[in-house]
Amino acid sequence: MEIYGNKEAVKRLSEYRANGRMPHSLLFFGDSGTGKRTLAFYTAMLYLCEKGGDTPCMKCLNCERTEKRIHPDVIYVDGEKTSVVQLREILKDSYGASVEGGIRVYILSEFQVLNRECQNALLTHLEEPSDMVRFILTASNKNGILPTILSRTALIRTYPLSPRECETALKKEGISGEEAEKTARTYKGNLGLALKALENKNTRLYFAAVREYTEAVLKGDEYFALRAFAKLPQTKEDKREPVRILVTETAKLFHDALASAEGGKPSCGCDVELAKRLAEKYPPAVLNELCGITKRFSDIVSSVYFNTKSASDAFTAGIFDKVKK
Ligand SMILES: [Zn+2]
Numbered sequence: 001m002e003i004y005g006n007k008e009a010v011k012r013l014s015e016y017r018a019n020g021r022m023p024h025s026l027l028f029f030g031d032s033g034t035g036k037r038t039l040a041f042y043t044a045m046l047y048l049c050e051k052g053g054d055t056p057c058m059k060c061l062n063c064e065r066t067e068k069r070i071h072p073d074v075i076y077v078d079g080e081k082t083s084v085v086q087l088r089e090i091l092k093d094s095y096g097a098s099v100e101g102g103i104r105v106y107i108l109s110e111f112q113v114l115n116r117e118c119q120n121a122l123l124t125h126l127e128e129p130s131d132m133v134r135f136i137l138t139a140s141n142k143n144g145i146l147p148t149i150l151s152r153t154a155l156i157r158t159y160p161l162s163p164r165e166c167e168t169a170l171k172k173e174g175i176s177g178e179e180a181e182k183t184a185r186t187y188k189g190n191l192g193l194a195l196k197a198l199e200n201k202n203t204r205l206y207f208a209a210v211r212e213y214t215e216a217v218l219k220g221d222e223y224f225a226l227r228a229f230a231k232l233p234q235t236k237e238d239k240r241e242p243v244r245i246l247v248t249e250t251a252k253l254f255h256d257a258l259a260s261a262e263g264g265k266p267s268c269g270c271d272v273e274l275a276k277r278l279a280e281k282y283p284p285a286v287l288n289e290l291c292g293i294t295k296r297f298s299d300i301v302s303s304v305y306f307n308t309k310s311a312s313d314a315f316t317a318g319i320f321d322k323v324k325k
Helices: 007-018 036-048 061-067 084-095 116-127 163-172 177-186 191-219 222-230 241-261 272-281 284-301 308-323
Strands: 025-029 074-078 104-109 133-139 154-157
Touching (some): 007 036, 007 154, 036 061, 036 074, 036 104, 084 104, 084 116, 116 133, 163 177, 191 222, 191 272, 191 308, 222 308, 241 272, 241 284, 241 308, 284 308
Parallel strands (some): 025 133, 025 154, 074 104, 104 133
16 A cells, blocks of 8 residues: 655654554544545554554555455445444444454544434444544544544544646556646646546546447447457556456447347446447347357456457457358
Protein backbone atom coordinates (compact mmCIF):
# COMPACT_ATOMS: atom_id res chain seq x y z
CA MET A 1 0.00 0.00 0.00
CA GLU A 2 1.38 3.37 -0.94
CA ILE A 3 0.28 6.55 0.80
CA TYR A 4 0.59 9.50 -1.57
CA GLY A 5 0.86 12.87 0.18
CA ASN A 6 -0.91 13.39 3.54
CA LYS A 7 2.52 13.50 5.20
CA GLU A 8 1.16 15.34 8.25
CA ALA A 9 -1.43 12.61 8.84
CA VAL A 10 1.13 9.82 8.50
CA LYS A 11 3.55 11.64 10.80
CA ARG A 12 0.90 12.07 13.48
CA LEU A 13 -0.04 8.40 13.32
CA SER A 14 3.63 7.41 13.69
CA GLU A 15 3.96 9.73 16.70
CA TYR A 16 0.90 8.23 18.37
CA ARG A 17 2.39 4.83 17.82
CA ALA A 18 5.91 5.76 18.99
CA ASN A 19 4.52 7.29 22.19
CA GLY A 20 2.25 4.32 22.82
CA ARG A 21 -0.78 6.60 22.55
CA MET A 22 -2.72 5.21 19.58
CA PRO A 23 -6.26 6.60 20.06
CA HIS A 24 -9.24 4.28 20.41
CA SER A 25 -11.11 6.24 17.78
CA LEU A 26 -9.97 8.40 14.90
CA LEU A 27 -11.70 10.50 12.29
CA PHE A 28 -10.17 11.30 8.92
CA PHE A 29 -11.96 14.23 7.33
CA GLY A 30 -11.37 16.03 4.05
CA ASP A 31 -12.71 16.34 0.51
CA SER A 32 -13.73 13.33 -1.48
CA GLY A 33 -10.70 11.76 -3.18
CA THR A 34 -8.09 12.99 -0.70
CA GLY A 35 -7.14 9.55 0.63
CA LYS A 36 -9.33 9.11 3.73
CA ARG A 37 -10.17 5.47 3.09
CA THR A 38 -6.58 4.57 2.22
CA LEU A 39 -5.44 6.19 5.48
CA ALA A 40 -8.16 4.33 7.37
CA PHE A 41 -6.83 0.97 6.14
CA TYR A 42 -3.26 2.15 6.78
CA THR A 43 -4.27 2.91 10.39
CA ALA A 44 -5.93 -0.49 10.72
CA MET A 45 -2.58 -2.00 9.67
CA LEU A 46 -0.85 0.10 12.29
CA TYR A 47 -3.20 -1.29 14.95
CA LEU A 48 -2.74 -4.87 13.83
CA CYS A 49 0.83 -5.13 12.43
CA GLU A 50 2.68 -8.03 13.99
CA LYS A 51 5.96 -6.07 14.00
CA GLY A 52 4.43 -3.25 16.05
CA GLY A 53 6.63 -0.51 14.54
CA ASP A 54 5.82 3.19 14.04
CA THR A 55 4.76 2.38 10.49
CA PRO A 56 3.08 -0.84 9.38
CA CYS A 57 5.58 -3.36 7.97
CA MET A 58 3.21 -4.11 5.02
CA LYS A 59 4.59 -7.65 4.92
CA CYS A 60 3.18 -9.59 7.88
CA LEU A 61 0.01 -11.63 7.52
CA ASN A 62 -2.07 -8.99 9.31
CA CYS A 63 -0.78 -6.15 7.11
CA GLU A 64 -1.19 -8.20 3.97
CA ARG A 65 -4.78 -9.20 4.71
CA THR A 66 -5.72 -5.69 5.81
CA GLU A 67 -4.36 -4.28 2.56
CA LYS A 68 -6.31 -6.84 0.55
CA ARG A 69 -9.33 -6.02 2.71
CA ILE A 70 -9.84 -9.63 3.74
CA HIS A 71 -8.78 -9.45 7.40
CA PRO A 72 -11.62 -10.99 9.44
CA ASP A 73 -11.14 -8.46 12.25
CA VAL A 74 -11.17 -5.35 10.07
CA ILE A 75 -14.81 -4.54 9.49
CA TYR A 76 -15.59 -2.01 6.81
CA VAL A 77 -18.95 -0.25 6.91
CA ASP A 78 -20.07 2.02 4.08
CA GLY A 79 -22.12 4.77 5.74
CA GLU A 80 -23.97 5.44 2.50
CA LYS A 81 -25.35 1.91 2.39
CA THR A 82 -26.04 1.21 6.05
CA SER A 83 -29.25 1.54 8.07
CA VAL A 84 -29.46 2.04 11.82
CA VAL A 85 -30.65 -1.54 12.29
CA GLN A 86 -27.68 -2.88 10.32
CA LEU A 87 -25.24 -0.64 12.17
CA ARG A 88 -26.56 -1.70 15.58
CA GLU A 89 -26.21 -5.32 14.51
CA ILE A 90 -22.63 -4.75 13.34
CA LEU A 91 -21.65 -2.87 16.50
CA LYS A 92 -23.25 -5.47 18.74
CA ASP A 93 -20.48 -7.86 17.71
CA SER A 94 -17.87 -5.48 19.07
CA TYR A 95 -18.72 -6.66 22.61
CA GLY A 96 -17.68 -10.22 21.79
CA ALA A 97 -14.24 -11.62 21.11
CA SER A 98 -12.63 -10.92 17.75
CA VAL A 99 -12.23 -13.73 15.22
CA GLU A 100 -8.51 -14.10 15.83
CA GLY A 101 -8.42 -13.08 19.48
CA GLY A 102 -6.67 -9.74 18.93
CA ILE A 103 -7.99 -6.22 18.40
CA ARG A 104 -11.00 -5.69 16.18
CA VAL A 105 -11.03 -2.60 13.97
CA TYR A 106 -14.16 -0.96 12.60
CA ILE A 107 -13.85 1.39 9.65
CA LEU A 108 -17.00 3.46 9.29
CA SER A 109 -16.80 5.44 6.07
CA GLU A 110 -18.80 8.52 5.08
CA PHE A 111 -19.87 8.77 8.68
CA GLN A 112 -21.46 12.19 8.21
CA VAL A 113 -24.31 10.74 6.11
CA LEU A 114 -25.50 8.52 8.96
CA ASN A 115 -28.41 9.97 10.86
CA ARG A 116 -28.46 10.96 14.53
CA GLU A 117 -29.84 7.61 15.60
CA CYS A 118 -26.93 5.78 13.91
CA GLN A 119 -24.39 8.17 15.35
CA ASN A 120 -25.85 7.71 18.83
CA ALA A 121 -25.52 3.96 18.39
CA LEU A 122 -21.77 4.47 17.97
CA LEU A 123 -21.56 7.02 20.77
CA THR A 124 -22.43 4.44 23.44
CA HIS A 125 -19.40 2.43 22.25
CA LEU A 126 -17.12 5.45 22.36
CA GLU A 127 -18.27 6.40 25.86
CA GLU A 128 -17.22 3.08 27.28
CA PRO A 129 -14.42 2.02 24.95
CA SER A 130 -13.46 -1.63 25.01
CA ASP A 131 -9.76 -2.30 25.08
CA MET A 132 -10.14 -4.74 22.21
CA VAL A 133 -12.00 -2.50 19.76
CA ARG A 134 -10.90 0.49 17.65
CA PHE A 135 -13.04 2.78 15.53
CA ILE A 136 -11.81 4.62 12.44
CA LEU A 137 -14.28 7.05 10.92
CA THR A 138 -14.03 8.92 7.64
CA ALA A 139 -16.12 11.91 6.62
CA SER A 140 -15.98 14.41 3.80
CA ASN A 141 -17.46 16.96 6.17
CA LYS A 142 -17.17 16.82 9.93
CA ASN A 143 -20.03 19.30 10.42
CA GLY A 144 -22.50 16.46 10.02
CA ILE A 145 -21.07 14.62 13.02
CA LEU A 146 -22.34 14.90 16.60
CA PRO A 147 -20.05 17.07 18.77
CA THR A 148 -20.16 14.36 21.44
CA ILE A 149 -18.51 11.99 18.95
CA LEU A 150 -15.95 14.55 17.76
CA SER A 151 -14.87 15.27 21.34
CA ARG A 152 -14.04 11.60 21.90
CA THR A 153 -12.17 11.14 18.65
CA ALA A 154 -8.74 12.13 17.33
CA LEU A 155 -9.34 14.34 14.29
CA ILE A 156 -7.00 14.22 11.30
CA ARG A 157 -7.56 16.27 8.17
CA THR A 158 -6.67 14.94 4.72
CA TYR A 159 -5.45 17.13 1.85
CA PRO A 160 -5.22 16.80 -1.93
CA LEU A 161 -1.77 16.43 -3.45
CA SER A 162 -0.06 19.17 -5.41
CA PRO A 163 -0.69 18.68 -9.16
CA ARG A 164 2.97 17.63 -9.51
CA GLU A 165 2.67 15.00 -6.74
CA CYS A 166 -0.60 13.80 -8.23
CA GLU A 167 1.04 13.43 -11.64
CA THR A 168 3.84 11.31 -10.12
CA ALA A 169 1.30 9.16 -8.28
CA LEU A 170 -0.74 8.62 -11.46
CA LYS A 171 2.40 7.55 -13.33
CA LYS A 172 3.17 5.07 -10.56
CA GLU A 173 -0.34 3.72 -11.05
CA GLY A 174 0.49 3.05 -14.69
CA ILE A 175 -1.02 6.11 -16.40
CA SER A 176 1.00 7.44 -19.34
CA GLY A 177 2.96 10.70 -18.97
CA GLU A 178 0.82 13.12 -20.96
CA GLU A 179 -2.48 11.78 -19.62
CA ALA A 180 -1.15 11.83 -16.04
CA GLU A 181 -0.07 15.44 -16.38
CA LYS A 182 -3.36 16.57 -17.93
CA THR A 183 -5.59 14.71 -15.46
CA ALA A 184 -3.58 15.84 -12.42
CA ARG A 185 -3.99 19.44 -13.57
CA THR A 186 -7.72 19.09 -14.31
CA TYR A 187 -8.45 17.63 -10.87
CA LYS A 188 -6.10 20.05 -9.08
CA GLY A 189 -4.10 17.28 -7.42
CA ASN A 190 -7.11 15.32 -6.15
CA LEU A 191 -5.78 11.80 -6.77
CA GLY A 192 -9.03 9.98 -5.94
CA LEU A 193 -11.08 12.03 -8.40
CA ALA A 194 -8.36 11.80 -11.06
CA LEU A 195 -8.26 8.00 -10.80
CA LYS A 196 -12.03 7.77 -10.90
CA ALA A 197 -12.20 9.96 -13.99
CA LEU A 198 -9.61 7.82 -15.77
CA GLU A 199 -11.50 4.68 -14.83
CA ASN A 200 -14.77 6.11 -16.17
CA LYS A 201 -13.05 7.18 -19.35
CA ASN A 202 -11.74 3.65 -19.86
CA THR A 203 -15.18 2.20 -19.18
CA ARG A 204 -16.69 4.48 -21.82
CA LEU A 205 -14.00 3.51 -24.32
CA TYR A 206 -14.57 -0.19 -23.58
CA PHE A 207 -18.27 0.05 -24.27
CA ALA A 208 -17.75 2.10 -27.43
CA ALA A 209 -15.30 -0.53 -28.74
CA VAL A 210 -17.68 -3.40 -27.90
CA ARG A 211 -20.48 -1.56 -29.73
CA GLU A 212 -18.26 -1.06 -32.74
CA TYR A 213 -17.27 -4.72 -32.66
CA THR A 214 -20.94 -5.73 -32.64
CA GLU A 215 -21.71 -3.37 -35.52
CA ALA A 216 -18.98 -5.20 -37.45
CA VAL A 217 -20.67 -8.52 -36.59
CA LEU A 218 -23.94 -7.08 -37.93
CA LYS A 219 -22.20 -6.11 -41.16
CA GLY A 220 -20.31 -9.39 -41.34
CA ASP A 221 -17.08 -7.39 -41.60
CA GLU A 222 -14.26 -9.23 -39.89
CA TYR A 223 -11.67 -6.58 -40.63
CA PHE A 224 -13.71 -3.89 -38.83
CA ALA A 225 -14.21 -6.22 -35.90
CA LEU A 226 -10.46 -6.68 -35.50
CA ARG A 227 -9.97 -2.94 -35.73
CA ALA A 228 -12.62 -2.35 -33.05
CA PHE A 229 -10.90 -4.89 -30.85
CA ALA A 230 -7.61 -3.04 -31.21
CA LYS A 231 -9.32 0.08 -29.83
CA LEU A 232 -10.06 -1.50 -26.44
CA PRO A 233 -7.96 0.40 -23.89
CA GLN A 234 -4.98 -1.61 -22.67
CA THR A 235 -4.46 -1.80 -18.93
CA LYS A 236 -0.92 -1.93 -17.71
CA GLU A 237 -1.54 -4.43 -14.92
CA ASP A 238 -3.48 -6.98 -16.92
CA LYS A 239 -3.09 -7.24 -20.68
CA ARG A 240 -5.81 -9.88 -20.82
CA GLU A 241 -8.50 -7.56 -19.53
CA PRO A 242 -9.63 -6.20 -22.97
CA VAL A 243 -10.28 -9.73 -24.31
CA ARG A 244 -12.18 -10.60 -21.15
CA ILE A 245 -14.37 -7.53 -21.53
CA LEU A 246 -15.01 -8.20 -25.20
CA VAL A 247 -16.01 -11.81 -24.57
CA THR A 248 -18.18 -11.00 -21.54
CA GLU A 249 -19.99 -8.11 -23.21
CA THR A 250 -20.61 -9.83 -26.54
CA ALA A 251 -21.80 -12.90 -24.59
CA LYS A 252 -24.48 -10.72 -23.00
CA LEU A 253 -25.50 -9.23 -26.34
CA PHE A 254 -25.76 -12.61 -28.08
CA HIS A 255 -27.69 -14.03 -25.13
CA ASP A 256 -30.20 -11.18 -25.22
CA ALA A 257 -30.43 -11.33 -29.01
CA LEU A 258 -31.32 -15.02 -28.80
CA ALA A 259 -33.85 -14.33 -26.04
CA SER A 260 -35.38 -11.59 -28.17
CA ALA A 261 -35.44 -13.80 -31.31
CA GLU A 262 -37.29 -16.47 -29.38
CA GLY A 263 -39.83 -13.94 -28.10
CA GLY A 264 -38.36 -13.75 -24.62
CA LYS A 265 -37.21 -10.78 -22.64
CA PRO A 266 -33.63 -9.47 -22.62
CA SER A 267 -32.18 -9.95 -19.17
CA CYS A 268 -28.47 -9.11 -19.31
CA GLY A 269 -28.79 -5.36 -19.02
CA CYS A 270 -26.83 -4.75 -22.22
CA ASP A 271 -27.69 -2.50 -25.17
CA VAL A 272 -31.27 -3.61 -25.95
CA GLU A 273 -31.33 -1.89 -29.33
CA LEU A 274 -28.18 -3.65 -30.46
CA ALA A 275 -29.44 -7.03 -29.25
CA LYS A 276 -32.67 -6.48 -31.17
CA ARG A 277 -30.82 -5.69 -34.38
CA LEU A 278 -28.77 -8.87 -33.99
CA ALA A 279 -32.02 -10.80 -33.53
CA GLU A 280 -33.45 -9.28 -36.73
CA LYS A 281 -30.33 -10.00 -38.70
CA TYR A 282 -29.51 -13.57 -37.64
CA PRO A 283 -31.77 -16.59 -37.15
CA PRO A 284 -31.93 -18.21 -33.69
CA ALA A 285 -29.76 -21.13 -34.88
CA VAL A 286 -26.86 -18.76 -35.68
CA LEU A 287 -27.37 -16.75 -32.46
CA ASN A 288 -27.33 -20.00 -30.56
CA GLU A 289 -23.98 -20.87 -32.10
CA LEU A 290 -22.64 -17.41 -31.25
CA CYS A 291 -23.73 -17.97 -27.64
CA GLY A 292 -21.87 -21.27 -27.75
CA ILE A 293 -18.67 -19.55 -28.90
CA THR A 294 -18.82 -16.86 -26.23
CA LYS A 295 -19.51 -19.52 -23.61
CA ARG A 296 -16.46 -21.49 -24.70
CA PHE A 297 -14.25 -18.41 -24.68
CA SER A 298 -15.64 -17.23 -21.33
CA ASP A 299 -14.09 -20.35 -19.85
CA ILE A 300 -10.79 -19.73 -21.63
CA VAL A 301 -10.47 -16.06 -20.68
CA SER A 302 -11.48 -16.63 -17.07
CA SER A 303 -8.28 -18.59 -16.56
CA VAL A 304 -5.28 -16.62 -15.36
CA TYR A 305 -3.00 -17.44 -18.27
CA PHE A 306 -3.91 -17.47 -21.91
CA ASN A 307 -2.38 -15.91 -24.97
CA THR A 308 -4.20 -12.63 -25.66
CA LYS A 309 -3.45 -12.44 -29.36
CA SER A 310 -4.34 -15.99 -30.28
CA ALA A 311 -7.44 -15.95 -28.05
CA SER A 312 -8.81 -12.76 -29.59
CA ASP A 313 -8.02 -13.90 -33.14
CA ALA A 314 -9.63 -17.31 -32.58
CA PHE A 315 -12.66 -15.67 -30.97
CA THR A 316 -13.23 -13.33 -33.93
CA ALA A 317 -12.56 -16.09 -36.47
CA GLY A 318 -15.10 -18.32 -34.69
CA ILE A 319 -17.77 -15.64 -34.73
CA PHE A 320 -17.31 -14.69 -38.38
CA ASP A 321 -17.24 -18.30 -39.40
CA LYS A 322 -20.81 -18.53 -38.09
CA VAL A 323 -22.21 -15.22 -39.36
CA LYS A 324 -20.74 -15.49 -42.88
CA LYS A 325 -22.38 -18.81 -43.58
ZN1 LIG B 1 2.84 -5.79 9.50
